[in-house]
Amino acid sequence: MKCEEYQDQLLPYMDRQLSPAEEADLIEHLKGCAVCAEEMKEIKQFSRQIHNATIPFRQASERIRSHALSVERAPAPSRFRKFLVPAWIGAAIVLIVIVGYFAFPSRTSDIERLASWGIGRYPLLDQAHAVSGNAETVRAWFQEHHHIDVAPPQRVNYSELTGCKMTQFGSEQVPILRFNGKQTRAVFILPSESYGFLGGNREVRVLSRKGFRIELWAEGKTPYMALTKEL
Amino acid sequence: MNIPLGGAILERELTDLIAMSKDSSESESASVDSTAELTRRWRSGDLAAFERVVDRFSGPLLSYVLSKINHLQDGEDIVQETLIRAHRSVHQLRDENRMWLWLKQIAHNATMDALKRARRWGIPTSSEEIQEMELERKRNEGGSHQDDLNMETIVAAIETLPDTYRLTAIYYYLEEWPYAKIAEVLGIDQATVRQRISRVTKLLRESLKKVR
Numbered sequence: 378m379k380c381e382e383y384q385d386q387l388l389p390y391m392d393r394q395l396s397p398a399e400e401a402d403l404i405e406h407l408k409g410c411a412v413c414a415e416e417m418k419e420i421k422q423f424s425r426q427i428h429n430a431t432i433p434f435r436q437a438s439e440r441i442r443s444h445a446l447s448v449e450r451a452p453a454p455s456r457f458r459k460f461l462v463p464a465w466i467g468a469a470i471v472l473i474v475i476v477g478y479f480a481f482p483s484r485t486s487d488i489e490r491l492a493s494w495g496i497g498r499y500p501l502l503d504q505a506h507a508v509s510g511n512a513e514t515v516r517a518w519f520q521e522h523h524h525i526d527v528a529p530p531q532r533v534n535y536s537e538l539t540g541c542k543m544t545q546f547g548s549e550q551v552p553i554l555r556f557n558g559k560q561t562r563a564v565f566i567l568p569s570e571s572y573g574f575l576g577g578n579r580e581v582r583v584l585s586r587k588g589f590r591i592e593l594w595a596e597g598k599t600p601y602m603a604l605t606k607e608l
Numbered sequence: 609m610n611i612p613l614g615g616a617i618l619e620r621e622l623t624d625l626i627a628m629s630k631d632s633s634e635s636e637s638a639s640v641d642s643t644a645e646l647t648r649r650w651r652s653g654d655l656a657a658f659e660r661v662v663d664r665f666s667g668p669l670l671s672y673v674l675s676k677i678n679h680l681q682d683g684e685d686i687v688q689e690t691l692i693r694a695h696r697s698v699h700q701l702r703d704e705n706r707m708w709l710w711l712k713q714i715a716h717n718a719t720m721d722a723l724k725r726a727r728r729w730g731i732p733t734s735s736e737e738i739q740e741m742e743l744e745r746k747r748n749e750g751g752s753h754q755d756d757l758n759m760e761t762i763v764a765a766i767e768t769l770p771d772t773y774r775l776t777a778i779y780y781y782l783e784e785w786p787y788a789k790i791a792e793v794l795g796i797d798q799a800t801v802r803q804r805i806s807r808v809t810k811l812l813r814e815s816l817k818k819v820r
Contacts, residue, residue, distance in 0.1 A: 385806045394787055394802060423813055427756045427781050434782050435676075435761055437684040438666045445662045445691040 378402075383413050387420050644704035651698050658695055665708065666691070666794055667783045669715050669777060675767040676719055678760055686722055690715040721768055757816060772801045773811065776804040781812070 383406050390394050390403055407414050612711040648659035669690055691712050694701075701710050766777045779790045789804075791798045 388805060388809055389802050393789065394798070420809070423809070427812075428759045428784070429764055430759045430762055431782050431784075433680055434667075435668065435784065437680055438670050438783065439688050441666045441670065441684055441691070442662055444688050445666070445695075446659060502796070 378406075380410060380413055383407075383410070384416050387413075387417050388424070391421065391424065611664060611741060636666060645706050645715060647698075647701060647704040651701065658698075660692075661707070661711075662691055666710070667778050669711060671778050671782060673715050673762050674760070676716075676765045680759070682722060682785055685716045687770050689718045751779065761816065762812075765812055768815065769811055770806065773804060773808045775819070777808045777812065780805050780808065801813065 383403055383451060386395060386403050391399060407417060570588065629813055646657050646660055668685060669687045670683055673686045673690075674680065677683055677686070690711065694711055703706065703710075718747050754765055762781070766774060766781065775794060776790060779785045779793065785793075787801045791801045794801070796804075
């Protein structure tokens with residue numbers, strides 16, 4: 378066999394893809410051929426460099442896979458349509474309740490109320506920060522476009538707020554319940570069965586199909602908020 | 609999907625992104641039948657088929673998108689969104705043998721959306737700004753070894769490979785799949801996989817040598 382043919386076997390050899398006979402033959406050849414031995418070294422080095430440089434790629438593609446497979450369990454659009462009208466009626470009711478809440482404020486503090494909903498952490502400002510890279514800019518943007526500091530609840534474009542694309546519900550509009558400018562707290566209500574991304578593998582989804590149970594949760598570096606109250 | 613996470617997005621020529629039609633010869637020609645079958649099953653609501661699509665195309669889509677935007681986090685977002693958009697609209701996939709082109713078109717659209725969103729948030733998209741950021745990043749990293757290959761260069765080299773070799777390169781070098789899995793997915797035998805890997809390696813070494 379020619380050197381060139383042996384060289385074609387080097388990578389399969391490293392990948393343990395050669396038959397025992399081919400392997401023995403190649404090893405024998407490498408002992409006597411400096412050119413092929415040098416080529417072996419170079420291929421090894423090349424493979425190692427590619428392997429090292431592409432580790433993040435494999436990590437990302439793994440995350441994509443596990444994410445897509447979790448989303449696939451979300452209901453298909455056709456099944457979802459039959460919930461659309463009841464869901465909007467439900468949303469309207471929730472909105473009325475919310476407006477009522479703000480029109481006739483109870484004595485319960487926001488914090489107590491949120492706590493009674495099982496909300497632990499809701500660092501919206503962190504999220505806003507992630508959206509623009511500058512918390513002040515985002516707050517100014519909220520003020521300018523939605524006046525959120527002053528008069529909640531409001532409906533804002535969710536994708537503009539979070540960068541989250543609402544792909545299922547047919548509308549990107551979601552009501553914001555409360556945004557306390559000072560303490561930078563906020564609660565979202567998402568339409569049930571909607572979901573979206575907050576970037577990377579930080580995921581925001583609404584899990585429940587029944588009523589308006591809300592579960593917003595995020596994976597990744599920054600946990601945003603968890604809202605598990607059945608409204 | 610949230611693009612504005614400080615992510616650098618490199619906007620290439622629009623024409624480059626849109627030039628889908630000339631790729632029509634591309635794909636896993638050898639596994640056309642299985643692709644058609646897979647499409648039919650996927651369309652009929654078979655989730656196992658979707659799983660296979662995800663498994664098979666996550667890597668190629670990520671590689672494609674990264675060759676356009678050059679930012680891993682953003683690329684990951686775009687591919688995730690692509691797969692979900694595809695799953696939601698699989699009934700629109702008419703030509704069963706063109707699944708890859710269809711997915712790529714969705715990825716392209718998602719990329720354009722991401723760029724638009726980035727512009728709205730004032731994220732730098734011009735190449736000068738990106739270059740400046742890249743330089744800054746490299747300075748902060750303290751200068752990596754000059755001979756080391758980086759992922760962007762490798763992905764760029766792989767994306768310029770001829771159609772027949774591109775998927776093999778992605779599965780072997782980026783995904784690090786075993787020969788048997790590559791053979792199964794591409795619908796070819798392992799001996800052919802071996803030949804293709806050998807050829808891919810030669811082509812990549814040549815083009816990466818030029819870069820370095």
